[in-house]
Amino acid sequence: MSGEIVDAAPEQVFEGHAVGAGGKACCGSCRRTVREGDRIIVYAYRMSDMRRWSVAQLSCRSCSDLDVLTPTLGATEVVMNARLAVTADAATQESRLTIRAPQVTTFSAPEEGREA
Numbered sequence: 001m002s003g004e005i006v007d008a009a010p011e012q013v014f015e016g017h018a019v020g021a022g023g024k025a026c027c028g029s030c031r032r033t034v035r036e037g038d039r040i041i042v043y044a045y046r047m048s049d050m051r052r053w054s055v056a057q058l059s060c061r062s063c064s065d066l067d068v069l070t071p072t073l074g075a076t077e078v079v080m081n082a083r084l085a086v087t088a089d090a091a092t093q094e095s096r097l098t099i100r101a102p103q104v105t106t107f108s109a110p111e112e113g114r115e116a
């Protein structure tokens with residue numbers, strides 16, 4: 001294990017992270033459309049040997065009771081509350097739906113079976 005890897009907090013990684021397409025995204029649980037201003041739940045994970053976080057699923061707040069993570073050996077998993085905002089790119093004149101103000105509510109370490 002290397003002590004040189006700097007762990008970036010998921011809140012930092014996912015602030016401004018682009019999701020969905022065409023200014024809207026889809027709840028992975030109920031398929032409802034979520035868009036700018038909606039509060040969402042983001043499920044993300046990172047394998048122990050990777051430095052990149054990946055979004056596993058995005059859900060609307062109505063599906064917040066489905067926040068059951070499947071513990072994956074060797075993966076760090078987080079559940080975050082966040083909201084959606086549209087960020088305009090002046091260069092391409094495209095607007096992208098992005099994650100804003102994420103807050104980690106559940107954290108699952110790769111080895112510790114810690115419960116939130």
Ligand SMILES: [Zn+2]
Pocket residue numbers: 027028029030031032059060061062063
């Ligand atoms: Zn939903």
